[in-house]
Amino acid sequence: MVGQYDENLLSDMLPLYYSKYFPVKIFCRWLSCGNSPYPLCNRELSFTLADDVYLRYISISDQKELQTQFQKKCPHKLDIGAVYFAKPSIARHDSVVLARELVFDIDLTDYDEVRTCCKEAKVCEKCWKFMVVACEIIDISLKADFGFQHVLWVFSGRRGIHCWISDYEARILDTPGRGAIADYLCLIMGGENQSKKVHLGNDNLHSSIRRALDVIDIYFEDILNEQEFIGSSDRLKAFLKLIPDDTLRNQVEKRLEKLPESSLERWKNFVAVYDSFSRENGYAMRKMKYLVEEIKIQYCYPRLDINVTKGFNHLLKSPFSIHPKTGKVSIVFKAQNAKNFKLDEVPTIHSLLDDSTAESVEHNNNMKSAVKHFQEFVFSLEKAEAMRRKTDASKNL
Ligand SMILES: [Zn+2]
Incomplete structure (x- = not known):
């Protein structure tokens, strides 16, 4: 041992x-x-x-x-x-x-x-x-x-x-x-004071980023659950800072606050709110086309x-x-x-x-x-x- x-x-x-x-x-x-x-x-x-x-x-x-x-x-x-x-x-x-x-x-x-x-x-x-x-x-x-x-x-x-x-x-x-x-391999930028560290723009994603996301998706729910990324009120607060649009952020906050502290449950609800928001707000979504992907990358992509x-x-x-x-x-x-x-x-x-x-x-x-x-x-x-x-x-x- x-x-x-x-x-x-x-x-x-x-x-x-x-x-x-x-x-x-x-x-x-x-x-x-x-x-x-x-x-x-x-x-x-x-x-x-x-x-x-x-x-x-x-x-x-x-x-x-x-x-x-x-x-x-x-x-x-x-x-x-x-x-x-x-x-x-x-x-x-x-x-x-x-x-x-x-x-x-x-x-x-x-x-x-x-x-x-x-x-x-x-x-x-x-x-x-x-x-x-x-x-x-x-x-x-x-x-x-x-x-x-x-x-x-x-x-x-x-x-x-x-x-x-x-x-x-x-x-x-x-x-x-x-x-x-x-x-080329660095997608996470910015120091401690920067909340949102991944910006993918709104063009089609580069194939290497798609491929990285495919890898992340294999492990994401496991890691999310085990690390409890959004499991406490402090972590939820930090998570909400990753959402650049005030209206969407408020909607997500309202929905997630009511839920138990399960990170997976909160994540699924966030994605659901994001999806319906994007259907209703085409123009506002330009800034947030890849928000879900950006957050996954911020949590799981390699830090070199x-x-x-x-x-x-x-x-x-x-x-x-x-x-x-x-x-x-x-x-x-x-x-x-x-x-x-x-x-x-x-x-x-x-x-x-x-x-x-x-x-x-x-x-x-x-x-x-x-x-x-x-x-x-x-x-x-x-x-x-x-x-x-x-x-x-x-x-x-
Ligand atoms: Zn550990």
């Missing part, structure tokens, strides 16, 4: 985890492929040690050197940076950044204005559904709208997910290119930390590293399995190393499947990379 995890024991457990469980070989193959055509040693790694000593610009030449560094320094946290023009080092880190995977960081703390079950670092199965929606929407958009094929999803170890896109075209994207993709995506050399926690606060492994998972992802089935350093724990067998098996999925991902990436080099070589003949 996670409750048995003790951060103070991490220094004793990590050397064994790194030698026995961390998939060093395939990890180095993944990084090498992501570095191509530059050598593995041009990639920056960073270690955070037991006493919070933060070491940047670590470089390794092969898997043997990585394992030696693991055993010597025993990093409590392992992050991955960019590929530099030259081997990065503390002495010369002003070298030019050449490439890095396009990355996304989605964290439940960015959902605190909509999630009601947990706050800050806490996370449960109910709020995890926000991550499932985010993963499904972004995964399909990256593949269908941008044509990316090598999209790796990783559990952050505590309250979020990371996405690493290893396609060559993604790795060499410059900062404006990364920013453009991040902006776009600075992580835009930044070329932003460090991001490595797949298969241990989250020092939870002891959980940052396992990789398939986007189509996100909906089956269970937080208590994620292997922890403790459950892997101590076979007397109740979860040991299950967690060991889950670790094996995660490594297997990672291997398949890397094999397919290596194949694509070999093809790309062959095509490039024949072009240069």
